[in-house]
Every structure is written in C-alpha cells, then in structure tokens.
Amino acid sequence: xxxxNQFGINPILLAAQIxxxxxxxxxxxxxxxxxxxxxxxxxxxxxxxxxxxxxxxxKRLAETNEKIDDMMxxxxxxxxxxxxxxxxxxxxxxxxxxxxxxxxxxxxxxxxSEEAKVNASKLEQQIMTKVADIVALGMEKVTGKAMxxxxxxxxxxxxxxxxx
Numbered sequence: 001x002x003x004x005n006q007f008g009i010n011p012i013l014l015a016a017q018i019x020x021x022x023x024x025x026x027x028x029x030x031x032x033x034x035x036x037x038x039x040x041x042x043x044x045x046x047x048x049x050x051x052x053x054x055x056x057x058x059k060r061l062a063e064t065n066e067k068i069d070d071m072m073x074x075x076x077x078x079x080x081x082x083x084x085x086x087x088x089x090x091x092x093x094x095x096x097x098x099x100x101x102x103x104x105x106x107x108x109x110x111x112x113s114e115e116a117k118v119n120a121s122k123l124e125q126q127i128m129t130k131v132a133d134i135v136a137l138g139m140e141k142v143t144g145k146a147m148x149x150x151x152x153x154x155x156x157x158x159x160x161x162x163x164x
Contacts, residue, residue: 128159128160131156131159132152132155132159133152135155
C-alpha cells in the first residue's frame with residue numbers, strides 16, 4: 001500500500017472510482033448501448049428487407065420485361081399475318097377486278113359490234129333506197145315514165161339479193 005501512497009493514490013477513492021465506473025458502465029449499457037444496438041438491429045433488418053424487396057422487384061421486372069417481349073413478338077407475328085392476309089385479299093380483289101374488267105370489255109365490244117352491224121344494216125338500207133331512187137329517176141328520164149313505189153321496192157329487193 002505504501003507504493004500506492006507514494007504515487008498519490010488513495011485506495012478508498014480508487015475503489016469508489018471503480019464502483020462509480022462499473023455503475024456508469026451498467027447505466028450506459030442499459031440506457032445507451034442497448035437502445036443503440038436495437039436501432040442498429042432495426043436498421044440492419046430494414047436494409048435486409050429492402051434488399052429482399054429490391055431483388056423481388058428486379059425479378060418481377062425481369063418477368064414483366066419477358067412478358068412484354070413475348071407480347072411484342074406475338075403482336076409482330078399477328079401484324080405480319082394480317083399484312084399477309086391483306087396482301088392476299090388485295091391480290092384476289094385485283095384478279096377479280098381484272099376478270100370483271102375483261103368481261104365488261106367483251107360486253108362493250110359485243111355491244112359495239114352489234115350496234116355497228118345495226119348501223120351498217122341501216123346505212124346499207126339507206127344507200128339502197130338512194131340508189132333505187134337514183135335508178136328510178138334515171139329510168140324515168142330514159143323511159144319518160146314515172147315508177148311506182150311497188151316498182152321501186154322490187155328493184156331494191158332485187159339489188160339486195162344480188163349484193164348478198
């Protein structure tokens with residue numbers, strides 16, 4: 001103990017300081033250290049939960065992106081099918097239009113041909129009538145006698161038979 005006295009240490013004060021230190025240590029442990037550890041534990045748990053949620057969100061995002069890619073591919077295929085079908089229908093419609101136009105062309109030509117025949121027949125009839133009138137007029141001049149309508153008709157019919 002003399003050594004302690006030589007250094008200026010009072011053993012009673014040293015013991016009281018040790019007791020005070022232990023009491024302070026227990027108070028700090030109870031009121032400061034445990035709440036700090038509790039807060040740190042809660043933070044650690046929140047961080048772990050956040051990481052788990054982030055992993056879950058990334059997993060869902062990947063699944064969603066995969067679904068979107070599948071839907072885009074399917075939509076692209078559907079669009080391609082629709083375009084192919086539209087092109088096929090367009091080709092069919094074009095072919096039908098060509099056939100219809102051909103039929104209309106043939107009908108128009110047939111009608112025009114029929115009309116041309118009718119017009120030619122009328123024109124031929126008119127020409128024959130004019131020729132008969134000219135012939136009758138010429139015969140009147142030569143013979144000096146007028147031809148009747150019956151005579152004119154007979155001459156026209158005879159000439160028509162000769163042309164045919």
